[in-house]
Amino acid sequence: MTTTSRTLITGGRIITGEPGSPDFGIGDILIEGDRIVEIAPSIEAPGATVVDAGGMIVAPGLVDTHKHTWQSAIRHRCTNIDLDMYFGEMFANRGPRYTPEDVYLGNLLGVLTALDSGTTTVMDWSHIQNSPEHTDRAIDALEDGGIRAVFGHGWPLVDLGAWIFNSDLPHSSDVRRIRNDRLSSDDALVTLALAARGPELSTMEATKKDLAMARELGIRTSDALLSV
Known part of the structure; x- marks a missing residue:
């Protein structure tokens, strides 16, 4: 019993x-x-x-609706810089050098510090999909940390110019693997969303294709809108 x-x-x-x-x-x-x-x-x-x-x-746990969790170990690098400098530091300099294990450690640190401060749910806006292994280790850390999370599958930080400067590339098809093999359930502690570039970083046609894929996969979308 x-x-x-x-x-x-x-x-x-x-x-x-x-x-x-x-x-x-x-x-x-x-x-x-x-x-x-x-x-x-x-x-x-x-x-x-x-x-x-x-x-x-x-009290009930807090909810962080937009967290680039992979950056947790180097968050001190961006304490007093503007958005353009952030792009240079994180996207062009740090991100391309990150290994899958770097992503795991960053995500795990971010999850544990969130839980320690009373945040029990995060929307992990993950734009470090440099390889399928990077993505898998990001998800591993969310699951190992025990937090409730929405994993926002973003774009790679290698060949960055092709992905975020009026890009006409469609979202990485690896998100289909994640939906089918890793995060197929919508009731699990960690679920899947699409962290899309939106019309701010990609063409309208690419945006339409990304949204259509998200609908096909039955997942939510969060778009990047940098200037309103």
């Missing part, structure tokens, strides 16, 4: 985040397995693992 794990969070200031639901105030939360089963001012749960949240806020 399998015993479900029980965790009791005590004495925290509870913010539910539910529309129309007032802040709960100070209270306890009982978790059984991966489900919250009770929220109350005081809960008795013999045998449960107790987490003392006194003086802390207990």
Whole structure:
């Protein structure tokens, strides 16, 4: 007989985040397995693992809707530069040198620091698809880190001029492999989206083809719109 794990969070200031639901105030939360089963001012749960949240806020995890996670290990390189300098530093200088293992380590670092700061869901806008191995290792890190993520499959940073300067190239067909072999489920912890260049970085015809492919694959699209 399998015993479900029980965790009791005590004495925290509870913010539910539910529309129309007032802040709960100070209270306890009982978790059984991966489900919250009770929220109350005081809960008795013999045998449960107790987490003392006194003086802390207990709230749903935050959601980061646009994160270039592969850059996490070198994010300090872009603290005081403009967009053109960012393109030069990350796209032309750093990105082409990245190995699949560099991508894995960057993504894993980004995932773990996100979780440590209370962010439990990320949209990983990944434009480091230099090879299928780069893409696989990026996904490996998201899965190994245990975060909920939407993996946005972007473009390679090799032969960059052909991909982002009014490009007429269609999105890499490797996204089909990812959809079929790696991220076929829409209910998994890590799911797939298309990180498309959009009309800002590619021609309108290329944009139309990219959107059509995303619809064919049944995945969402996030486009790059740099000037509004």
